[in-house]
Structure formats: C-alpha cells, structure tokens
Amino acid sequence: MNITRRTFVKVAVGSPMAFAWPGKTLAATPAPLMRTIPSTGEAIPAVGLGTWITFNVGDDPVLRDECVDVIAAFFEAGGRMIDSSPMYGSSQPVTGYGLEKLGRPETLISAEKVWTSSAGSGPAQIEELRRLWEVPRFDLVQVHNLVAWEAHLETLFAMKADGQIRYVGITTSEGRRHDLFEDIMRQHPLDFVQLTYNIVDREAEERLLPLAAERGMAVIVNRPFRQGALTGRLEGEPLPDWAADIGAGTWAQFILKFILAHSAVTVAIPATTRVDHVRENLAAAAGPLPDTALCERMAAYVWDL
Numbered sequence: 001m002n003i004t005r006r007t008f009v010k011v012a013v014g015s016p017m018a019f020a021w022p023g024k025t026l027a028a029t030p031a032p033l034m035r036t037i038p039s040t041g042e043a044i045p046a047v048g049l050g051t052w053i054t055f056n057v058g059d060d061p062v063l064r065d066e067c068v069d070v071i072a073a074f075f076e077a078g079g080r081m082i083d084s085s086p087m088y089g090s091s092q093p094v095t096g097y098g099l100e101k102l103g104r105p106e107t108l109i110s111a112e113k114v115w116t117s118s119a120g121s122g123p124a125q126i127e128e129l130r131r132l133w134e135v136p137r138f139d140l141v142q143v144h145n146l147v148a149w150e151a152h153l154e155t156l157f158a159m160k161a162d163g164q165i166r167y168v169g170i171t172t173s174e175g176r177r178h179d180l181f182e183d184i185m186r187q188h189p190l191d192f193v194q195l196t197y198n199i200v201d202r203e204a205e206e207r208l209l210p211l212a213a214e215r216g217m218a219v220i221v222n223r224p225f226r227q228g229a230l231t232g233r234l235e236g237e238p239l240p241d242w243a244a245d246i247g248a249g250t251w252a253q254f255i256l257k258f259i260l261a262h263s264a265v266t267v268a269i270p271a272t273t274r275v276d277h278v279r280e281n282l283a284a285a286a287g288p289l290p291d292t293a294l295c296e297r298m299a300a301y302v303w304d305l
Helices: 061-076 091-101 119-133 149-161 178-187 208-215 229-234 241-246 251-260 275-283 292-304
Strands: 009-011 018-020 034-036 043-045 081-083 109-114 138-143 165-171 192-196 218-222
Touching (some): 061 275, 119 138, 119 149, 138 192, 165 178, 165 218, 178 192, 178 208, 192 208, 208 218, 229 251, 251 275, 251 292
Parallel strands (some): 192 218
Antiparallel strands (some): 034 043
16 A cells, blocks of 8 residues: 655644645634643643544554544644553554654644553653654653552652653543542642543542642543443434534534533543544534533433433
C-alpha cells in the first residue's frame, strides 16, 4: 500500500488556528470551550481524544491510516489532549505513527499512564512509551488505576521536579476504589485526576468532583459514553425538542454537554474510530451548556428511556 506523508500546515483562518494539508485550506471551526488547569492556569480545549480499544489496531496499515484520519480531524477541530495507557495494546505506536504522519502538531498535550506492579520498572516503562509516541517528553503522566501508586507517584513527582514531565495525575474508572482515590487526592498535590463521569454514572458528583475543585486539580472524564454502550442504548430514541436550546443535535453531544456543564470538569476524552464522530464530539464544546436544573432534567429524561 502506498502511503503519502501528510504534514500539517498552520493557516491563519479565524479562531482557533486552523490546520490544512499542503494545497488544501480548511475553514476554521468554531472556537471550542476552553478550561483551565488549576495548577498552572494553562487553558486547554474541554474535549480531548481517548485511545482505549479504538487505536489498538496493531500493524494493519488500513486501520492505522484510519486512526491518522481521526487524529487529523481532532486537531483540525481544535482538540489538543490525547490520552493513552500501556494497557491499551498497540495504541502508543499507532498514536506515534499518526503524530509523525501529521508533522507532530505543536499544540498536542500528551497524556500517558504508568501501569506496572513493579515499582522499579516505572521509569523504564515511561521511557519506552515516550519512544513509541516519539515526543520529547510527556505533558502528563498518570498512575493508571492506582497500581503501585505510592512508588509511582514518588517517581512522577521527581520527574516533574526534574522537568521530565509537566503534570502528575492518578486515574480510576467505572466507580472503582473511590475511597482510596479520595484519600490520595487529599494527601498529594496532584495536577490531574481522571475518573468516570457521565449522565448515568454520577457517583463522582458526591465527593470527587467537589474535592478536585477544592484542591485545585484538573479533572479528566473517561468513559463518557460507557465505551459506546450508552450511545448505543439511546440510538433510535428521540432527542427531546429542548435539546436544541443547548445546541445538542445528537445523543453524543447531549451527553458531553451534560458532563462539561460541571464546572470541576476540565476535559472529557471520548474515544472513536470515526472522523465524523470526532467532529461531532468537539462541536459539543461549542455553544451553550445546561445549567443545574436542566442537567437534572436531562438525566431524568435519559433515565426514563
């Protein structure tokens, strides 16, 4: 299969900065919602890109290039944060391949995880992941699902102090180990926490999201669509007429707007294999968001379907 190298060229068209391949100009998309990382004040777009399952395509050249198209559409729409983990199979080399094909967009915020029960092997794993991404350093490294968290946090804070990474975080998913997660949040100066939160999984609202706001920690939301199960369940059901009031034209946008309406949420990271879904997800961060009363109405509507 012949593969043509595609390189991003910055085009000063509107806001945000648009990207195009040589010889092709793209209309600028509406400016995405930006959220601030509390520990530094850095502003980032509120919708990122996950890689769980979707980028685990091995060496298949066709599927790899489809992932490149997804990454390209993500940056074109103003996205910045891409999140992965060594648990995600071939996602790292596929991400690195995509970034290389696209000329390594300077706006990338790289979010990785350390995931090994061997405390001493953490630095080597992080370095191998950096090599696969082919980035000078990771912006964010998180302790994945709290595995060997004490030793890995010690490593990550040392790396941050040394300038080898910019941010330190921890992750959990599907509501697991929230008590321990909360204890770690209270004890350590984390930059980021990553957790599951969506219109039907709302446990994080009780303690974790308020605590993140109190402690000045950015929040990454994983599994916004329950790995597709939630949007799949809602497919074919009618959106309420009032969804148009907040610019939600699809169930994915309806759910993402619910998530982003919480002021403690910094970025949601839906994963997808489709270019149209990337654009749909990023578009959810443009336009109005629901207030508290409307969020409750949205949740009740979905619950009753």
